[in-house]
Amino acid sequence: MITMALWFAMAAYGAALLMNLHRILKGPGVGDRILALDTMVINFIALIVLYGIAVGSSLYFEASVVIAMVGFISTVAYARFILRGNIIE
């Protein structure tokens, strides 16, 4: 049962990733693209956790924590760049 659920979830997140890619390519604005990239990172985190459950190792969970913690910083940086040009002021 859990295997099937995992596969289903993975398929769903994989589809989400493709949609993210579509948004990044299509835009239309830079903001859309940045948000799509951020969402993509989140979907990836979900995939890592799922994969960790699938292979039964806690290492993947930790990796996903680190990615979650630092991954959003680049989104912030992109956003600040568009808004203010300078990201540290």
Added chain:
Amino acid sequence: MPLILIAALPFLGALLPGVMIKAGRNACAWTTASVTLAALVGLLVHAPKVLAGEVIHYRLDWMPVVGLNANFFLDGLGFLFALMILGIGLLIIIYARFYLGRQDPMGPFYTYLLLFQGAMVGIVLSDNVLLLLVFWELTSLSSFLLIGYWKHLPEGRQGARMALAVTGTGGLALIGGMIILGQIAGSYDLSVILTQKEAIQASPLYLPALILILIGAFTKSAQFPFHFWLPHAMAAPTPVSAYLHSATMVKAGLFLMARLWPVLAGTDAWFVIVATTGLVTMVLGATIALFKDDLKALLAFSTVSHLGLITMLLGFGTPFAAVAAVFHIINHATFKAALFMTAGIVDHEAHTRDIKRLGGLRHLMPITFVIALLASLSMAGIPFLNGFLSKEMMLEEVARTRLGIPLLLPLVVIVAAALSAAYSFRYLGHVFFGDEREDYPQTPHDPGFGLWGPPAFLVALVVLIGLFPAAIAGPLVAASAGAVTGGDLPYYSLKIWHGFTPALLMSVLAVMGGLMLLLFHYPLDKRWIATRRPEAKVIFDTVVALCVQVSRRITDVLHPGSMTRYTAIFAITVLIASAVAWNSSTLAAPGRELLPVGMVGVIGWILIVVSTGILVVYHRNRLLSLILLGVTGTIVSISFIYFSAPDLAMTQIAVEVVSIILLLLALNFLPKSTPAEGGVERHLRDVIIAGAMGIGAMILTLAIQQSDFSQPTISAYYLENAKTLAGGYNVVNVILVDFRGFDTYGEIIVLGIAALVIYALTEQLLGGRVGRKLADRPHDPTLSGDLHPMMMVVATRVMMPLALMVGVFIFLRGHNAPGGGFVAGLVVAIAILMQFMASGYDWAIARQRFTYHGIIGLGVIAAILTGVASWLFGAPFLTGAFAYYKLPLIEEFELSSAMAFDLGVFLCVVGAVMLALESLSRLARRKDDRTRTHPMDIDPSRTEDEPRPVPPGTAPAEAH
């Protein structure tokens, strides 16, 4: 005094003049003199033993693996040279104190002089040829500084450059020769090499080694055809000329020939090359010297000529000639240094050294006249002065040596001696005798004792050796000549009267000839000026210009500053190299099955292919490129996780974040789009190169995945031993901090240096015109006014302790599970960067208690201390140690020395990342940016009557 200290004293003392100059010029000069005096006394302590024929050794292993040891030895030859270097050095220091003008900086002068002195002493005392080469190069470098001391004079700079180019090239040849010599002899220790005469002369490599060594010696000692740099080096202040170009540096080549005389001399090749070169140099130098009008140029070419004489004597290869050579080295150093100093006095007093503008100085400068008289008569070879004695010995040897057809050598040498006498007489006759002139730029008179004292002392030696040669110079000559020949000395006697010998006849002929030449100098000079001669400087400049042109051609092709070009060169080189490797070796047959591709894998593949493909299309839009790069980076990190490398993934994602921040900081000042360049052909070319590279990489990857390596990999060793040898389960971390800790040690230092360089460059930029322009640039009104949104501030404030805790966690467990100092450092740096971005630079920097420079330094110190600590246990640098402990309540844990080292890595990474990014962000600061105390645009705790802070860049109308 240990020999190493004698050589080291001048180097250590070189630090003093720069400090002492603050106490005045006298203090500076006396300090310098006392350093040299100390070294001299230290040398003289050894005198009794050395003169008795004993050899003193000092051994210190430095890098025994490569045969480079700080071994010194002192025999008669080394003693003679060290005595000249330190003794004349002392006189020069005194002379220079009074010679240098008020506008000449004295501190640097004495520093350079002491550096040079130390390098020279090092050459003559070295017992290891590699050590000798180090000192040899140091003399080239320090003499460059000394010759170019008057930086404002173009001749000084050009002369210094020429001297460095010529002697430096010779030094390169010498390195080759010495290494061959050491290989033949089986040791780089001179005292061993000197015992291997048969082996060396029988070796097929003898001739190449000889030629290379002689190139080194000839360039240094200004022998034909490398003689041309010496006259141009005369642009140096006279004390430098007197020191370097009479007594010391130019004698280094002679020293080398004398030092290696026991093993190199005695063959036909040695005789032909060295004696002929010496002879040609002697005649050529003397001829040019006679027609030079510049006093120092005259002396320079006369030095060339005398160096040629000594080279010729060494080239004869007989013990008697070696004695004569050593004796002439002593005599030449005394009279030539004195002559240079008198030339300096004339220049100093009369403000000209053009012989055609001088004359009749004997009445105006009687003391200088007496000194110059005695010194130049000695140079001319007049009896009762020391120059006569060694010249007699030289003539005696020439009379019984045959070079080519009989009588050729004696005749040529008589001509050279006559020319030598002629220019010596000219120095006297045209400068000091003759009518007194009225048209001097300044009326000359005798200088103070400080200037004439040192040459007077040398002239006193000239006379004393001339009168009582055996008593004054006898022991020194015997000891040093004994060291040159390396055995019994032939019969010789240092006395004035040997009876009516062929040598005496030749001597008389030479002096008469010299007088005749001077008599007819005027018509000869006219003829000389009218003749066209090859000008060495023009040839040299042409050669240099040609080299520059060729290098520029190559550089313009390979290094034009275009990233595209570099990438193309790199790609093509890699393609060719791998094609060669691919074709010249066999590939193991594919033995492994490829793994099945899962659905997630396909999606990841689609993502990375599409995003990179789109990147190619949209690469002109730089921000979009960065976003697409973010996609690629993320997928790469994720695939690391998929391929079971979670620690790599963590590092990769953290590096991604930091580099995105770095690139965005830079993009702020760059155009937001890349201009279109090149036509269809160029694009086609680029597509082909890039495509070939990509396909090549694919083939390689497939090959690696399907078959095993042809040799066993080292991975197995690490996997087996990580736990048992280093106590860690995380093999990657154990490799970084233990097995290959020394690499990491170097890397963190490089990282720290890179960050400091970025800081220094930013400082430089901000301090200059660019900095003012940046600070004054107008605000862009289209930008958002929301500098520091409250939500961001609060979110990052909450994240901070969490991120730090994760950082500590990753750091602590790094030895046994994915993590370690590097990733932890990045995580912590990102946590701090978060505060910078959210709450502003001022707010964050105000809460920064330690400077980033200090953090980098602490990291390096922690790493060094960890490494050094293993010395206390008698183990090599950075040897690891570990133990497991158990405390109540918590699980068993490990303490290892690698952890302290990892702490160093951690601190270095935090410091370097922060310093680099902070420096870059400072570029964007404007002049009217106010220091902000609030982290947010809106201070939530404000009361109504306080005005709201106005964010810069917003219109004033919005400010209430």
